[in-house]
Amino acid sequence: MRKYLIQRFFFGILSLIAATLIVFVLSRAQGDPLLLYAKPGGYGVSPEQIAALEEKLALDRPLIVQYLIWLGRVVRGDMGETLLSERPVSDVIGEKLGATMQLGLLAWIFATLVGVPLGVLSAVKRGSVWDYLGRAFALFGQAAPVFFLGILGILLFGVQLGWLPAGLRPVQDPFWPSQAKALVMPTIALGWLPAAVYLRLTRSAMLEVLDSEYVKLARAKGASGRAVIWRHALRNALIPPITVSALVLVGFLEGSVVVEAVFAWPGIGRMAVESIHNNDFPLLTGIILMFAVLYVVGSFVADVAYTIVDPRIRYDQS
Amino acid sequence: MTEQTAPDSTSQSEPIDEHSQSTLMASQVIGIQEQTFSHKFWYVLRRWPILPMLVLFVMVIAAVFAPLLSPTGPRDINLRGRAAPPVWQSDWYEANPNNEQTYLLGADHVGRDVLTRMLYGARISLMVAVISLSVGVVIGSAVGLVAGYYGGWIDEFAMRTVDVWNALPFLLIAILAAVTFGQSVSIVMILLALVAWAGGVRNVRAEVLTLKTRDYISLARIAGASDFRIIMRHILPGVVNTIVVLATLRVGGLILAEASLSFLGAGIPAATPTWGNMISEGREWLSTAWWIAVFPGFAILLVVMSVNFFGDWLRDRWDPKLRQL
Numbered sequence: 001m002r003k004y005l006i007q008r009f010f011f012g013i014l015s016l017i018a019a020t021l022i023v024f025v026l027s028r029a030q031g032d033p034l035l036l037y038a039k040p041g042g043y044g045v046s047p048e049q050i051a052a053l054e055e056k057l058a059l060d061r062p063l064i065v066q067y068l069i070w071l072g073r074v075v076r077g078d079m080g081e082t083l084l085s086e087r088p089v090s091d092v093i094g095e096k097l098g099a100t101m102q103l104g105l106l107a108w109i110f111a112t113l114v115g116v117p118l119g120v121l122s123a124v125k126r127g128s129v130w131d132y133l134g135r136a137f138a139l140f141g142q143a144a145p146v147f148f149l150g151i152l153g154i155l156l157f158g159v160q161l162g163w164l165p166a167g168l169r170p171v172q173d174p175f176w177p178s179q180a181k182a183l184v185m186p187t188i189a190l191g192w193l194p195a196a197v198y199l200r201l202t203r204s205a206m207l208e209v210l211d212s213e214y215v216k217l218a219r220a221k222g223a224s225g226r227a228v229i230w231r232h233a234l235r236n237a238l239i240p241p242i243t244v245s246a247l248v249l250v251g252f253l254e255g256s257v258v259v260e261a262v263f264a265w266p267g268i269g270r271m272a273v274e275s276i277h278n279n280d281f282p283l284l285t286g287i288i289l290m291f292a293v294l295y296v297v298g299s300f301v302a303d304v305a306y307t308i309v310d311p312r313i314r315y316d317q318s
Numbered sequence: 319m320t321e322q323t324a325p326d327s328t329s330q331s332e333p334i335d336e337h338s339q340s341t342l343m344a345s346q347v348i349g350i351q352e353q354t355f356s357h358k359f360w361y362v363l364r365r366w367p368i369l370p371m372l373v374l375f376v377m378v379i380a381a382v383f384a385p386l387l388s389p390t391g392p393r394d395i396n397l398r399g400r401a402a403p404p405v406w407q408s409d410w411y412e413a414n415p416n417n418e419q420t421y422l423l424g425a426d427h428v429g430r431d432v433l434t435r436m437l438y439g440a441r442i443s444l445m446v447a448v449i450s451l452s453v454g455v456v457i458g459s460a461v462g463l464v465a466g467y468y469g470g471w472i473d474e475f476a477m478r479t480v481d482v483w484n485a486l487p488f489l490l491i492a493i494l495a496a497v498t499f500g501q502s503v504s505i506v507m508i509l510l511a512l513v514a515w516a517g518g519v520r521n522v523r524a525e526v527l528t529l530k531t532r533d534y535i536s537l538a539r540i541a542g543a544s545d546f547r548i549i550m551r552h553i554l555p556g557v558v559n560t561i562v563v564l565a566t567l568r569v570g571g572l573i574l575a576e577a578s579l580s581f582l583g584a585g586i587p588a589a590t591p592t593w594g595n596m597i598s599e600g601r602e603w604l605s606t607a608w609w610i611a612v613f614p615g616f617a618i619l620l621v622v623m624s625v626n627f628f629g630d631w632l633r634d635r636w637d638p639k640l641r642q643l
Contacts, residue, residue, distance in 0.1 A: 011481055011482065014478075018486065019485065019491075026491070026494045027494065029499075139626065142622075145574050145577050145594075145615065148615035155612065159605045250487070253487060254488070257490065257493075261582055273493060284494070292485055
């Protein structure tokens with residue numbers, strides 16, 4: 001186990017380096033980042049200021065040296081300053097993180113609360129209305145583009161019915177009901193796909209488990225139907241959904257980019273797209289680093305959780 | 319157990335109507351079932367992916383013959399038909415007699431026919447998905463075959479590369495690449511191929527690992543076959559099923575990825591009609607002309623649903639081991 005953990009850690013670091021290096025190279029190929037300072041109309045920065053900025057950002061050095069300088073600073077906990085607002089990257093990310101986390105967490109709760117029970121239900125009552133309902137829900141969730149779900153929602157509940165606000169979270173409003181209402185549609189748009197994934201995995205795992213010997217034994221011993229399903233069968237059927245949770249997490253990060261664009265949500269995803277268009281590379285690299293760290297940590301936790309929920313799994317033998 | 323290929327038992331337990339009861343005994347003995355037409359119809363419909371195939375067939379035909387099917391071009395504007403609603407909202411057409419064009423699914427803000435643009439959009443979307451998928455699948459399968467066959471450090475290296483690759487936040491990198499290199503169809507295809515290749519490597523490799531220990535492979539080697547020949551002639555045919563199933567299950571994801579990129583303004587250039595671009599454009603007229611964005615959205619939904627359904631069916635038939643995917 002320890003060897004496995006060390007190996008995982010090492011390759012996790014490698015993933016982070018690969019992700020940030022790609023961003024570094026691409027953003028530099030995009031053009032001179034200092035053009036951000038040159039305002040339209042021909043005024044803006046003097047040659048002295050340019051020189052000072054180049055010095056500060058080490059833009060006059062070879063790319064790989066710039067990357068190593070950046071890496072050295074990050075290791076010491078300094079992600080640099082954004083080009084646009086000249087504030088520390090970590091502060092800027094920290095401000096927007098809350099909105100994205102809120103959305104991601106709610107979407108995850110939605111996905112779990114809808115996907116898992118519906119998956120159990122459609123496995124237990126196989127061939128019933130519930131099963132077909134669940135399958136339709138999953139089929140739709142896996143095929144509908146996130147942004148289209150958002151737009152349909154806005155059209156139906158925002159424009160036609162007027163039940164829910166079509167976007168922006170009014171910050172000064174009280175949380176209930178105004179802000180809570182604004183959360184409904186983004187949550188569902190972001191959570192539908194993972195709910196579908198959970199549903200399908202739970203359903204197929206549940207079908208398999210319900211067919212196994214120990215469930216039959218539990219039934220033969222006279223355990224009630226409900227106890228067999230929820231206590232005996234579900235525990236093992238939850239293993240596949242738990243193992244994909246890391247991928248679900250990445251899905252949220254990528255999905256948040258789209259959902260935040262649709263609902264004008266003031267989070268990381270929208271800021272990332274803005275930073276790309278502004279060529280604000282310190283900010284963008286910081287965001288990508290954060291995404292990659294979350295993924296690496298998430299998949300690591302999922303792997304470890306896997307060994308805990310299913311002791312049959314050992315990583316050492318392979 | 320599986321999702322689509324289970325209905326064999328259901329058709330046998332149908333209630334029997336009275337007049338067929340006399341023949342029931344005989345037909346049961348020789349194993350023939352009395353089936354009405356609707357029984358047969360539903361049986362075939364559930365056993366074979368007829369509907370998804372039909373949808374895909376129609377889409378492909380529509381994409382290929384788009385110029386023949388549509389009277390107008392995808393960029394023909396008609397300012398008299400600005401934001402004309404779909405044809406069934408006839409009161410608009412009566413109120414605007416100056417406009418002599420009829421729009422089956424409405425027109426956008428400069429009077430371009432939504433259906434025509436969807437037909438042309440299908441060309442781009444399907445072409446991008448198919449080409450990038452083919453490239454990705456060829457690369458991914460090659461890596462999986464080589465990694466599984468040679469093992470050792472090659473295997474280790476390939477698998478770790480896949481791991482690192484999967485950790486990259488692709489949507490953001492794709493947007494960055496589109497901004498850096500400019501938007502074009504070929505950039506999108508390259509990006510999607512880069513996403514697609516890593517998906518099936520692990521499964522192909524696992525298949526190869528079991529195949530390569532078989533006796534016939536050893537015999538081929540004794541007979542003097544080269545590594546290349548063994549991989550291509552003796553192992554590849556054994557993993558083709560897996561590859562095809564994996565590829566089919568990925569098409570939908572690629573279509574969605576392309577649409578998302580276009581929607582975010584980092585995919586196919588905005589002047590080109592694609593489904594993602596149309597939704598992105600139509601978003602601004604959502605409250606006044608919903609049809610601009612909604613119909614392309616349903617097109618994506620329908621195609622991806624059909625492809626996924628077909629992929630599920632193929633997987634259950636050809637490679638039930640992949641059921642967890």
